[in-house]
Amino acid sequence: MRVGFVGAGRMGTPMVRRLVDAGHQVNVLGRTAEKRFAIAELGAQPVAGVAEVAAGADAVVVCVFTDQQVRDVCLHDGLLAAMAPGSTLVLHTTGSPNTARDLAAKANGVGVVDAPVSGGPHDIAAGRVTLFVGGDDGAVARVKPVLDAYADPILHAGACGAGQLVKLVNNTLFAAQIGLVAEATRLGAQFGIDEGALLDALTHGSSQSRVLSMMASAGSAQGFIAAVGEFIGKDVAVVRRTVAELGGQLGILDAAVDAGTLRIT
Structure with missing residues (x-):
């Protein structure tokens, strides 16, 4: 063609x-x-x-x-x-x-x-x-x-437009999962668990996900967020703007998204 x-x-x-x-x-x-x-x-x-x-x-x-x-x-x-x-x-x-x-x-x-x-x-x-x-x-x-x-x-x-809607939901979940893993590492730090060891161990448990594997490969939540921050920050901004335009709400996902994106500097 x-x-x-x-x-x-x-x-x-x-x-x-x-x-x-x-x-x-x-x-x-x-x-x-x-x-x-x-x-x-x-x-x-x-x-x-x-x-x-x-x-x-x-x-x-x-x-x-x-x-x-x-x-x-x-x-x-x-x-x-x-x-x-x-x-x-x-x-x-x-x-x-x-x-x-x-x-x-x-x-x-x-x-x-x-x-x-x-x-x-x-x-x-x-x-x-x-x-x-x-x-x-x-x-x-x-x-x-x-x-x-x-x-x-x-x-x-x-x-037309359905692909974008699916991608926006996907990106919301992706950002929320980053936030959840980041919060889990914060909890682990309170208990004195080494972050790298925690992330590696969790990939073998029932909490395993693609996002968790990616963050474990990076060695730390902040290391992963720093690597993808530019793109995640852009996508989350698109999500928030588009959800508002369409009259939707992120609901409980909102706090989880914040937990990840607030660490982007």
């Missing part, structure tokens, strides 16, 4: 590499000479503007850092308007479901699929990153060959 790509950064770079390796023709936005050189090294075609990204593309993938950047690229910079009817826009950025829905309402024949990512660059490079997907069946089916290049599983959760 002919694929346009915006956002060849920490997460986007391994996506581009796998798309190229899977045989897709990939045009990637590179706003500087240095970035265009790096894109060419991946085997993709560097282009300087969003019109060139969209030109002839069956699908355009956007993998930028914030929800506002999605709106800027797609609306202010004109990416969505430059896309041909029948093509599909894929949004990997974690953000508001309302952004995906607003873009779909303005799409004029372009399919919009929200597909926020759960995992890291190493998962993308291995072709096993998780995608929570929202969009109509036809649009999701059209972009499946693109997503298959780097994602497994691809979990179709419902209509």
Whole structure:
């Protein structure tokens, strides 16, 4: 397929590499000479503007850092308007479901699929990153060959915006679990238990979870939080803003989320 790509950064770079390796023709936005050189090294075609990204593309993938950047690229910079009817826009950025829905309402024949990512660059490079997907069946089916290049599983959760809603719940639980483990290590410290030994021991008990294993590998709760703080802080801010926009409440999860995120400095 002919694929346009915006956002060849920490997460986007391994996506581009796998798309190229899977045989897709990939045009990637590179706003500087240095970035265009790096894109060419991946085997993709560097282009300087969003019109060139969209030109002839069956699908355009956007993998930028914030929800506002999605709106800027797609609306202010004109990416969505430059896309041909029948093509599909894929949004990997974690953000508001309302952004995906607003873009779909303005799409004029372009399919919009929200597909926020759960995992890291190493998962993308291995072709096993998780995608929570929202969009109509036809649009999701059209972009499946693109997503298959780097994602497994691809979990179709419902209509446009549903992928973002699932990701927001996922991120709330993730942050809450970090907070719970951090509180458990605080309790252990009160009892004089070495934190590293405690975390390792808990991974073998009924309290075991993926988050606990990750924090045990880091050696301490604070060490793990320091490593992922930038991303967790951003995601929690998105969660709180979006829950408020949608009229929901975090309930008992709110205190657990605070227990983890308040330690981010």
